[in-house]
Amino acid sequence: MRFRFPKKISAFAVLLSLLPLAIVGPIYGIDEYYRFQELSSPERIQFEKERKLCIFPLRNLSGDKNIDFYSAGYASVVYSGLKSLVQIYDESLIPKSIQYAYGAQGESTRIREGEWDAKKLEKLRRGEYNLTTSRDPRYLSLKVQPYEGEVAPDEGFIIPVSRKFDCFYAIYGEFEKKGKDEIQIRIRLRSSKDGSKKEFSHKTSVRRSYQELGTIIEEIRRILLGKTTQTFSVKTSQHYDSLVFLDGNYIGKTPLRRTDILAGVHDVRVTKNGFEDWIGQVDLRDGPKELNIPLEKDKKEGFVTITSEPSGAKVYLGSEYLGTTPLAKIPVKTGWNRIRLTMEDHVDKFKGVEVKKGETAEVFAKLRLGDSVTYYKNRKYLFLDHTYDDFAIYSLYGTLFFYAGYYYFNYRADQAFESIRPTVTITNFVALQNLAQSSPSQQTFLMSYFYQEHVYQHARNQFNNYRSLGGNFARHTGIQGGLMLDCMGLMLALTVTFYALGLDSETVEVGTAPVKTVPSYVKVYDNQYETESFAKFKMRF
CATH class of the missing domain: 3.40.50.10070 (TolB, N-terminal domain)
Known part of the structure; x- marks a missing residue:
């Protein structure tokens, strides 16, 4: 008891000390203290x-x-x-x-x-x-x-x-x-x-x-x-196998007829590779519906707007002529390509451009006075959409293609002899003697001999035909000419030739050439210095 009494007195003293605060300041309810009346949140389900x-x-x-x-x-x-x-x-x-x-x-x-x-x-x-x-x-x-x-x-x-x-x-x-x-x-x-x-x-x-x-x-x-259903049919003219989606759910291919579609207003999307998607709605509240949708070819087109200084430059997208500048929203195929602007008494200008579907790519080029032929020492990036480097790669691919043909025809030539091995037994003089001794009569021997000779000659002709197409080179036979082998040699020669033609220390890929000067440094455009052996690449084309 003597310990509890002081505790009660202490608690009472604490409450008395807090009493002035309660009298001076207002006492808030929790909703008033946090101002719930001023805040709000709607019912959300x-x-x-x-x-x-x-x-x-x-x-x-x-x-x-x-x-x-x-x-x-x-x-x-x-x-x-x-x-x-x-x-x-x-x-x-x-x-x-x-x-x-x-x-x-x-x-x-x-x-x-x-x-x-x-x-x-x-x-x-x-x-x-x-x-x-x-x-x-x-x-x-x-x-x-x-x-x-x-x-x-x-x-x-x-x-x-x-x-x-x-x-x-x-x-x-x-x-x-x-x-x-x-x-x-x-x-x-x-x-x-x-x-x-x-x-x-x-x-x-x-x-x-x-x-x-x-x-x-x-x-x-x-x-x-859980509800009445309606019949829903979709046709796409002659373009069969178009995919049909109803409210985002795949329901089949055209021509389509479904009898279990719920009554209501549905979102419909019809898609087929190579064609523009058809997007629309169908109202099935009152009865069945049939859609006959004419799909349009997917043009995969974007647009380019091209301007130049001075104007009037001819514009090529790859090898396709687009017109003269200024050009506004010209439809072109999507993807990466190279634009060339050319004008008399001016240096050709090249620009790389990415064309995205439905978007407009804007290109501006400032042409400088000069002659393109002397400005670009190596013409491989100038007039052709395919460069010497490209031709070297193509020739190398051609070499691999003809090597595959060489391998195939030599395989067929070897198979021509392998296929007759079980049939032809006369391979040397001893085998011929054994056949003569085992034959019951001379007529049987001659028939067997001429039959095997015929099979052998036929296989030999096949072997020669395949070998003439494929060719062959080996240590014991040397080099035997054939169409595939000759073409391999030609493609290898073209690969080396095009690669050598593309080797030029002054080659510039796009738009800017090395500057020929007497002093070692010269100030050029954009407030930058370039040396005679330096080439500035602005794009990767």
Whole structure:
């Protein structure tokens, strides 16, 4: 007791010391202290956009292991019937995240696109919003995934198995053989939304059990879709196999006809390699629709705007003549290329340019007085779009090509003799004597001899023909001319020649040449100094 009494006195003294602060300053509630009334946050709800349907094998209740294969087989048949489903409708929306509102709601607290609140949802349900299905949260993408390799789950394990694979819907069940040729199939569809399940039962013959699953599959489709459907057809004239996407989901190739598209306003994209994408909308609220879309060739074009000082210069894009400057938004192919500007009594100017699809590349060049022929000591980058270096590389590629031909024809020549080895036995005088002794008569000997001689001569002619095309060089045979070998030599000679022609210490790739001066240094444009042996490269072309 003597220890507690001083503690109480101490606590009372502390409270008395804080009393003046309470009298002098106001006491705030927590919402007033943090000024929650001045701050605000609207109600924001985001909904799920995709659900997953998992299809599991069916359990075999018969005890007959000879029909175990039906377990995964039924799952595959169900998957084949449902895999085309890409979109479903559910009026009962499931929130993914909710932010509750607080504070005074002002103009600055409007919810963003894709977010919802109670008032906005009520308007949606009353039909006051005319939204496309891609923006309406009641339309959900469906991902159908088979799991034929998994163990067939029973009723007690379907919930943990569904959680393991993140399944919103699960299809499972069992089958049992009744009698000699009768089978009972029970398939269940379980939903994670409320844990509900629907069972579909069908009794059929063992032989026709796959085919007669169609009625169950159609019933499952109807339940999953959740809304009336319409027929949607797409044609692209003679351009078959165009890919069709509905609300971002691939639904097939043209010519396309689908009878299970949900009623609503859908975003459609049709694409085919080499053609411009077609993007539009289709309204399936009132009835079926058919689109006949004329696809246009993908021009893969960008634009260039080219000006020069002085103007009036001729412009070439690679080897294509574009016109004289100034040029404004000239359509050209996309990609990297080289622009050449040429004008009488002026030095040609080169510019590298990257043309992007739908964009305009701007090029400006200032031409200087002079003669291009004397300005560029080596013309390999001047008038041709292909340089000596390019020709050297092309010739080297040609050498490799003809070497492949040389190898091929020599291989065929060797095979001509190898193929007759089991047939021709007369290879020397001893073999000829053995054939004569083993032949029952002279007529048989002569027939065998002339037949082998004929086979040999035919192979010899093939060998000579292939060798004349390929040629050959080896230590024991020397060099034997042939088309492929001669062309190899020619290509090698051209490679060396073009490479030698391209060797020039004064070669300038693009636009600027070394300056010839008497003093070792001279001031040139852009306030920079260059020596006689220095070449300035502004671009890589």
